[in-house]
Amino acid sequence: xxxxxxxxxxxxxxxxxxxxxxxxxxxxxxxxxxxxxxxxxxxxxxxxxxxxxxxxxxxxxxxxxxxxxxxxxxxxxxxxxxxxxxxxxxxxxxxxxxxxxxxxxxxxxxxxxxxxxxxxxxxxxxxxxxxxxxxxxxxxxxxxxxxxxxxxxxxxxxxxxxxxxxxxxxxxxxxxxxxxxxxxxxxxxxxxxxxxxxxxxxxxxxxxxx
Ligand SMILES: C[S@@+](CC[C@H](N)C(=O)[O-])C[C@H]1O[C@@H](n2cnc3c(N)ncnc32)[C@H](O)[C@@H]1O
Numbered sequence: 001x002x003x004x005x006x007x008x009x010x011x012x013x014x015x016x017x018x019x020x021x022x023x024x025x026x027x028x029x030x031x032x033x034x035x036x037x038x039x040x041x042x043x044x045x046x047x048x049x050x051x052x053x054x055x056x057x058x059x060x061x062x063x064x065x066x067x068x069x070x071x072x073x074x075x076x077x078x079x080x081x082x083x084x085x086x087x088x089x090x091x092x093x094x095x096x097x098x099x100x101x102x103x104x105x106x107x108x109x110x111x112x113x114x115x116x117x118x119x120x121x122x123x124x125x126x127x128x129x130x131x132x133x134x135x136x137x138x139x140x141x142x143x144x145x146x147x148x149x150x151x152x153x154x155x156x157x158x159x160x161x162x163x164x165x166x167x168x169x170x171x172x173x174x175x176x177x178x179x180x181x182x183x184x185x186x187x188x189x190x191x192x193x194x195x196x197x198x199x200x201x202x203x204x205x206x207x208x209x210x
Pocket of ligand 1: 006007017018019044045046047048049065066067068071104105106107123124125128165
């Protein structure tokens with residue numbers, strides 16, 4: 001899945017993954033992370049998700065990473081915040097009080113640039129990547145965040161009928177990609193309308209350092 005694929009999605013407005021309401025599994029399960037007020041949550045491959053303003057409204061600080069600059073310009077516009085921008089290696093950091101978004105390739109982000117985070121919220125990030133990229137992505141997230149706890153949302157469906165993204169990531173793969181964590185299933189629900197595949201399941205996982 002190369003960068004052009006995602007830039008084309010944003011340019012053509014084919015962003016069916018974007019929701020206008022905070023994700024129901026985030027709202028239901030954020031508490032499982034038992035975070036202190038003001039904790040900093042990393043949202044990889046964040047797009048312009050409304051989960052970011054929702055997390056900030058709960059009193060958390062947020063850091064994000066996103067390839068597409070216009071997605072992040074839209075995010076700040078939607079939040080009616082004017083960010084400060086600065087170079088951060090090959091990425092550009094968009095900042096406002098309690099919010100830092102790194103625009104560019106997440107694989108070019110390092111832990112010094114990101115700074116300390118208390119948790120990761122992964123919705124439509126791991127599952128957005130094909131298997132060979134997931135193999136690099138998961139250890140990169142662990143390196144970036146010192147194996148911070150995660151709220152991770154995945155899909156399961158029969159991949160022989162359609163191709164991703166989103167890709168199915170079964171529970172045994174979650175455990176395999178994150179061997180330094182213990183994965184606890186929080187919720188599993190049936191989803192309708194996932195590329196017309198039926199049945200399709202959406203799962204919420206709580207990952208903690210083993
Ligand atoms: C399926 S979307 C999910 C967006 C967001 N998490 C949400 O729930 O709306 C995946 C996002 O990852 C971004 N992306 C893909 N590859 C990336 C990379 N290597 N580095 C940073 N962002 C990337 C895409 O531009 C896209 O916005």
